[in-house]
Amino acid sequence: QDKVRIAFLVKNLGNRFFDAVRDGGTEAAKELGNVEIIYVGPTSATAEGQIEIINSLMAQRVNAIAISANDTNALIPATKRAMDRGIKVVSFDSAIASEGRIIQVDPSETKLIGAKQVQMMADAMGGEGEFAILSAASTMTNQNNWIAAMKEELKDPKYAKMKLVTTAYGDDQSDKSYRETLGLFKSYPNLKGIISPTSIGIVAAAKAVTDQNLVGKVYVTGLGLPSEMKAAVEAGATKSFAIWNPIDLGYTTTQIAYNLIKGTVKGVPGDEVPAGRMGKVKVGPDGVVVMAEPFTFDKSNVAEYAKVF
């Protein structure tokens, strides 16, 4: 019998986070047997690039496509066409709007992610002072959702002494993020912290803090990869940062896609999908599957995880 082919279409290639997701997928494939994982992504993180790849995956008649979308809506026409041809489409990490996929696997809940980062910031800077956000491109859905969630969380009276001064955008480019960080230092001499909910931004911001000898004065936190953040944590620029487990994410997504292909579940809200070592996952409203709270890394555990992803 033919192999079951599941394609992982990621935002862009060369991103360790997604590489780890793929590893999770491969792990699940091995367990399931007879599953082939295809790992693809555009050069730069654009919707057009992803659409081209969806077209080619459709032509190859893969059985399922798991997508981390560069654009919530732009992929819908393409994925709809794919679904019309019987290809199961699930999205993970960065979602496609509900009509363009069957299931969205959220690594964590937006609200949790926002709250977590504000909490880490508060811990690092002692609960009071000015801080800024360094985001990626201004167009990224999940970034913007998290920022909105952070702002919501800040309304909590226990954060009353913390002041969000501005949001800067580093376009997920190291040099730009770095420059933006330097700009923040100049514009806000009293700045005590930076939250960067993007793995490239957080590295650049931590590097800028170290380079400017501001360790101990300005703290960087946000979402990052242990392997990339190890140096920053060791230098003291970052006390703690968070990320969900990409391996579990890939693993679960593969399990869900496989079950959809086999027809064991439909993927409608209320379904319980068997997901190997993750147990059963429950499909929530709008076809969203939520995994766990983001995992926090600090001096105690970063070195260990840096070897993994």
Add this chain to the structure above:
Amino acid sequence: MDLTALARRREVVLLVLIALLLAAVGARAPVFLTPASLGDVLTDTAILLMLACGQMAVILTRGIDLSVASNMAFTGMCTALLSKYHPELPIAVTLALAPLIGFCLGAVNGALIAWVKIPPIVVTLGTLSAYRGMIFILSGGASVVTHEFSRPYLDFPRQSLFGVSALLWIALVVCAGMAVFLNFSRTGRSLYAVGGNPLAARYVGIGIERCQFLVYCLSGAIAGLCGYLWVSRYAIAFTEVAFGYELTVIAACVIGGVSVAGGIGSVSGCLLGGLFLGIIGNALPVIQVSPFWQMAISGFVILCAVIVNSRSEARKGKLILRETEPPVPAPLQVRPETPS
């Protein structure tokens, strides 16, 4: 030189513009004008300045090197991998190897342009893609990040000598070397000839091919060196390093008055052009202009600069009517001595 002639020099115009720009930014955010802050700006712009110098040499010969950013990223990745897998190698090796790798990539451009005679824009458009793709093939798409580099690799450009960072020293040496090369070497002068009038250059025996080959090698070597400096500065090497940066480099040259038609340009103009862009890039976050404006503003500034340039360039005709003295030179005597 009288005052109007001085005012017509592009470098002077640019200098005034930069002063105005600094004043305007300083008025909004005085912190920007502190020596430390200006030092940061200079450090941040150093790589751009070097690249612009290399690019200028290319543009002087009527060429263009669109592959600098890809070259830079490739070389950066090579040095990064080297640092990752052979952290024991002394920094001097990296410093020698980076320009060498860049040189080789530039030499490929140069050979195709000079001897196969493919137009520069076509060759470098091709290598722009090809070199970028090679990074992915080389690294398997993975990035090299902070803790994977050896200490000296990351620290070297930040070491300071007489209060100036090594990065700036390198930029200074490269730019000064370029200025000396272009103004005081026969080869440097031939570049102006090759770009100004290739036919005439051929008639005076200048090896056009040699000059073309040379400038791409030079631009490549500088890009290679900058590749290491860039990666070390931002402590990350990945496929998309400096993506699209070639256009910023060219913009710096253009603002600095380098003529894309070839034959016109100076290192000082180029440096001012680079600084101009560098200051804007660094000032916007400081004066809290929304980052979304940054791109539009640089575009606008580039347009303004080239329009102003073109105005001051505009030929004022031959002014036949203004000549008052009839052109009757004294009769020429036949003198038998040998011409020297």
Add this chain to the structure above:
Amino acid sequence: MTSLRYEVADRRKAAAADFWLRWEVLLLVLLGIVMLVNSRLSPWFLDYYNLLDSTFNFSEKAIMALSMTLIIVTRDIDLSVASIIALASVFMGLAAQAGAGVPLLVLIGLATGLLAGFANGAIITRFQIPAIVVTIGTMSLFRGIAYVVLGDTAITSYPAGFSWFGQSYLVWSIPFEFVLFLVLAAVFGFVLHFTTTGRRIYAIGNNPVAARFSGIPVDRYRLVLFTLNGLMAGLAAVLLTSRIGSTRPNIAAGWELEVITMVVLGGVSIMGGSGTISGVFIAVFVLGMMTFGLSLMNVPGIVMSVFVGVLLIASIAVPILIRRMLRR
């Protein structure tokens, strides 16, 4: 009249080598090779529907390559096309948010492109600045405006019927976009090769000064061509926006170089004055089929760019080298 007359033939006797060294023939051979290799390597390649669907990947770029051909033939270049797409898409998006209907949206897209192209042409001809310099500037400016307007938002509220342009099929499952490209290619080919306008465009590309002395309004032609190029970018914006149903400021990033690559691979000299639409037409397929084949083998896009870069250089270098060898 005095004079000893010379026998002057009407035209040169064509040699066989001339035919085989014609760019179009070389490209056709190349296309053949690409098709053959791909069909060998992937079982999915030679599939009617797959091939037709793959045209979605390049139709918009190919349409822009047509007008870009004219621009490059007149010795100019336009690096701002991709940014014009972004700008036009943004304005369409704003109009859609304000509740504009489909015809109005299309009109706005085309008009934005037209105006942006006109702005390029006006600055270039009015101030006599090289096109490459001006369009590097407007490239940032136009996309910058898109960022200023959209900031961190995306526009997705397009009316239902709008998706027709980029997603519909005509007879025999041929995508509308592709048919549009074929029609436009025929029109552009006719204009460039069989009309006096085309003749004048070649004259301008070969020697703009002499063209002006021959009574050709050179700057007006350039202005019109840049405006036309803007219009084509506007059209591409309509198609692309309709196809993906959303607008972001980074839409079509990097397309300018892909479009220019198509044109140059099509044998259009970047120095102006030579090149044919048929060459560009074939080049579109060479690139389109090659990337489609590679993507069927799940080769990452960035690795494809190595193929594209090498193909671009090799396809130009090899005939030059062959000619040089033949001359020996």
Add this chain to the structure above:
Amino acid sequence: MEILALSGVSKSFPGVKALDDVRLSLRAGEVMALVGENGAGKSTLVKILTGIEKPDAGEILIDGAPVDFGSPFDAWRAGITAIHQETVMFDDLTVAENIHMGHHPTLGRGPFRRFVDWRAMRAHTSAVLARLEVNISPDTVLRELTVAQKHIVGIAKALSHDSRIVIMDEPTAALSQHEIGELYKIVAQLKAAGKAVLFISHKFDELFAIADRWTVLRDGRFIGAGTIGDVTRDELVTMMVGRRLDQVFPKVTVPIGETVLEVEDLSHPTEFDGISFKLGRGEILGFYGLVGAGRSEAMQALFGITRPSRGRVRIAGREITVRNPSDAIRAGIAYVPEDRQIQGAILPMSITENITLPMVDRVNGGPVLRPKRERALARRFGERLAVKATHWDQPVANLSGGNQQKVLIAKWLATDPAVIILDEPTKGIDVGSKAAVHEFMGELVKSGLAVILVSSELPEILGMSDNIIVMHEGRIRRRFRRAEATAEAVVTAATGGA
């Protein structure tokens, strides 16, 4: 004593055998005239002697020893310098650098010995320019010089090097009478200093005035050589073209008809002022002046290339506004520009396409191309001017200078104009073609055209014109009727005298 000898030199370009078994010898202290029709291969020979082109076969001997020039630099070191037919200069560099490009003086001493010595370069430039007794600063950017001054710099460049052989390829073609006189003196100076001069020109008067010996080429082949005293002009011409030419200026006088063109007070803020004249059917109106007198500028304004600040133009009594060249073409004005390579021909395009370009819509009878019609027209006018080509689709770039000029005149005749402006129509054209052009002007006026002839060649102006206008520094200095024009009076007016 023979210092340069060439034998058996051949050179082919794709499709043309430019030189075929050519020989030539030069002796110290003499001027050798090299003559031949357009396309005879003279410039190609110069390029071979200066190392720009490599011969396919043959031998170059200097002082009896064979040499092989790998590059122009080798030729330069061997003591050969040339003033080339095309002005080959660097507009954006200074005079000093233009003269020294390719062999800048260096400091020669100390750690910086390989550095360019700007001081020495300037000083040397001043010295060379002083020897030519011209007042140009070495630091002037070339772009700011007049055409004549640029030419002087070109000459200075050739003289700046202590060369033994100086080649001048049509050096006088763009110079005015006055500067030609200066040049003759320089040639005499070189001769006296024991140099060998190879002088190429289509003007026989000057050849007989300065040359000692002659060599004739025809169709790339050596025809003959000898001493200038032993040959007559007619004999030379016969050798060049392979037949006799009897008349020099075949002036055809037709009665001047009604006024077709009337120009009144045409002015420009900086280039010319108060240009007024009338031109009748069948008239040839000559415009004379030094290079840079503003003739071309005025004509180009008339043709719509530049915008005049005031003035009126009437064609056949009707006032017209010329905003651009196509207005002028529509009104029946044709302008054959002086700069063939840049303003005139579209070199990579075919003869046919060049000829039909100004009226491509009319020829094709609509916007769609009809190759047959175009070729018929090209053949008609091309044959009328005896263009030498292999086929009508040949690129103009492959033609010799003279044949390019013929194509250009054909191009403008094809527009069927009422007034044709010929700006230096015989600049750099050989006798045969020149006679053809002159004869042709006669035919033009006979057929009722009015001709404006802008020329810096005095005999041509005097020989061909019905009326002569002399310009000086942008203004009309004097007008002459044919009968009252003498060489002295015209030159005096041109140099600003009364």
